[in-house]
Amino acid sequence: MAGMAEKGTVKETIQIFARVKPTREETSKVYSVNNDEAAGASVEFVVPKDLGDGYVNNKLENYKFRFRRVFDQTAGQEEIFETIAQPVADRVLAGYNGTIFAYGQTNSGKTFTITGGARRYGDRGIIPRTLSYLYQHIIQDSTMVYTTHISYLEIYNNVCYDLLDRQLEACRLEDLPTVTIMHDSEQNIQLRNLSIQQSANEEEALNLLFLGDTHRMTAETLLNKASTRSHCIFTVYLCGRQPGSATVRRSKLHLVDLAGSERVNKMALGGQLLTEAKYINVSLHYLEQVIISLSESRAHIPYRNTLMTSVLRDSLGGNCMTTMISTISVDKTNLKESMSTCRFAQRVALIKNEAVLNEEEDPVLLIARLKRENQSLRDELAMVTGEPRQEQLTQDEIQKLEVQVKDFLDDTDPEATLALGTDLQKIHRCFTLLKTIVSGLRQQLNTIQEKLGRANGTGNELTPLSAVATAPDFIPLNRAVRGILTSEKEETEKTRDQDTTAQLNGPRLSMGKEEAFEIFMRDHEDRLTIEDNKAVLKQRYIEAKGLGVQVNKTRDSINELKKQLEMRRIQRADQDHPEEEEQDPVEAIILKQVEAEKKKFKSYIGDLKTLRTEIQHVQLLMERAKVKLQKDFKEWWSEETPGPQDSGAPSSLQTGRPSPNSKPSSPGRPGSGGHSLSYFPAHKQEPYSHLPSATDLRSFVPKIQTMQTPSGDRPASSHQRGGSVLELTPQLRDLSSIKPADYSIPLTGDSRIDDDILAFVRARQNLLQRRDTPQQ
Ligand code: ADP
Ligand code: MG
Secondary structure (H helix, E strand, O other): OHHHHOOEEEEEEEEEEEEEOOOOOOOOOOOEEEEEOOOOEEEEEEOOOOOOOOOOOOOEEEEEEEOOOOOOOOOOOHHHHHHHHHHHHHHHOOOOOEEEEEOOOOOOHHHHHEEEOOOOOHHHHHHHHHHHHHHHHHOOOOEEEEEEEEEEEEEEEEEEEEEEOOOOOOOOOOOOOOOEEEEEEOEEEEOOOOOEEEEEEEEHHHHEEEEEHHHHOOOOOOOOHHHHHHEEEEEEEEEOOOOOOEEEEEEEEEEOOOOOOOHHOOOOOOOOOOHHHHHHHHHHHHHHHHHHHHHHHOOOOHHHHHHHHHHHHHHOOOOEEEEEEEEOOOOHHHHHHHHHHHHHHHHHHOOOOEOOOOEEEOOOHHHHHHHHHHHHHHHHHHHHHHHOOOOOOOHHHHHHHHHHHHHHHHHOOOOOOOOOOOOHHHHHHHHHHHHHHHHHHHHHHHHHHHHHHHHHOOOOHHHHHHEEEEOOOOOOHHHHHHHHHHHOOHHOOOOOOHHHHHHHHOOOOOOHHHHHHHHHHHHHHHHHHHHHHHHHHHHHHHHHHHHHHHHHHHHHHHHHHHHHHHHHHHHHHHOOHHHOOOHHHHHHHHHHHHHHHHHHHHHHHHHHHHHHHHHHHHHHHHHHHHHHHHHHHHHHHHHOOOOOOOOOHHHHHHHOOOOOOOOOOOOOOOOOOOHHHOOOOOOOOOOOOOOOOOHHOOOOOOOOOOOOOOOOOOOHHHHHOOOOOEEEHHHHHHHOOHHOOOOOEEEEHHHHHHHHHHHHHHHHHHHHHHHHHOOO
């Protein structure tokens, strides 16, 4: 309550931290970290002179950069959260705006730091930990009523996308709704068309985070990994007020994962940059301009040059407490970039922000409060001066009273009142109404307790908690996310105990595709993640069950002790020992035991809550890994089975041999997806729709050595009947891993099918030639 009066402004420079990403390289001679200096901390690099200019001489040079603190390779996620994010979260809870942004080159650990790793619960980053922390406080703080909202946006090519759109299963970034920025006359920005979703608790907030992350992942363009070139801003909006007060505090917390900074230095690559690279440069370039202008206290700060700096305007030299995390990699090849990151941070550290307590009177609440006060004063006055009425209440009045009582009960404000005036009849009527409601509730409560008592042995106040813990479905699966992520409705109905293959297959696949999927999945890196997490989940369920049993036991033991206590008191009352009345040693012992058991009980419940959060998080990690696997498979499948239905297939053909982990590497896309049509003869049907699907696969899967004839409705010897046999070029041999003895692709004799096969082989050759001729 005292905090409410502490109006204030906090002037503070942007806090800078550095985090060194773990590496296997021997780097002890290359850099050192010192956290014990009076002035804070520093990281020092020892590098050959002129590193990066291509010329390396034997002289070494030292570069030292100061930070508030430097986290070396072994620093864990919890430590990062506690040192960097928790103080910011505390300020946000107190009504100040906060921003934490990660800056560094691609692969230096920005996403790992801000969002977390995709594999383990322990790797969760600043966002989930901060959410946990915020909601814990919100629940515990009974002096304030809070509402929280969340938005998540991605800025790519200077276009802002809403990652929390629930309607879409976006395949491309362009499918996501775009957000536009409006500047009002006071230069405040407003984001149009950004969905800001209410999130009442940690679970809902986590769901939104994973929903956004999944959109972010699935919408990544095939060839240009958008995540390295886009900025993501996750924002928590907090609104708090004291019950009954009209003063509200609104604060915002931006958690920002910036695009890879490496491109800032590579702006002029012969004037042949692709659009997205250019925009990324521009956007981080302008961030640098904004930082420079601010650090030199220039009159004009070019915030409006890009969307990113517009959105983060408050965070940079404005009403916000801002923290920067410089993520650096100390691998030898990355030292130069890491030093630029540190240099940039030194500039950032000069920027002064001025955070003000965002407190205001809510006019609607204020009017409501004044009206209430006015009414109660009138009532008081009437009570003193007025005459009590004699006639009965009318039906209309009774109905109105019922509504009033209902509204009163529904009002969450603990200081809400029932304004009844001086009319005693009305007051009596309301008491009667309340009495009826309370006895109804009591009856219901009794019934519930009886039922619970029957199910659990006894019925008392501890039962519901343990029932929650032992119920098989104690953690509801994440419906919201599931519903959005899975394309088929039946998919959501599947139980999580089904085997991974079945779960991951999603919509029913054709035979060939199914085989392919199995092979694909066997080698996929995320399969291990999924299996590991499945094992973790199993283990946690067992633990939760075990804890549930403990909770029950403890509860029983508390009840037992209470009974003993009761008995003891009765006995003593019967025996009538007045001299011992003061202190009964037996009773004291029992009471002590009760206390001990209660303590245990509390700790079990605490453990259960922690388990709950972990289980939920791991489930979401699995969901995401699953979506990623499906996405990777789709991409791989469309690479290997070109057809008009697979947009983008030709461009992806150039990646050559199928490898589940192969990532398209060429940034240049030879034409748009629509091109694929031109490689095939113009059939009305899809070229492969009449081929048994198992066969399209076999030529590409390394394990299967020979090209098989189409099975089923065609005779096995059909290729001989057709007579023509196509010889594979050496490149194709290499591509399809067919043994030397099996270099031929048998044609079927069906001219349409053969046309397709030939067209396909031609298309492949074309692409291979293109691949061999280097593209600009
Ligand atoms: P960025 O977002 O900067 O491009 P990422 O956060 O994606 O980089 O990190 C690149 C890879 O390194 C990821 O596989 C990530 O899991 C791993 N990684 C990054 N930082 C750490 C760390 N501190 N500990 C363990 N792994 C890390
Ligand atoms: Mg990243």
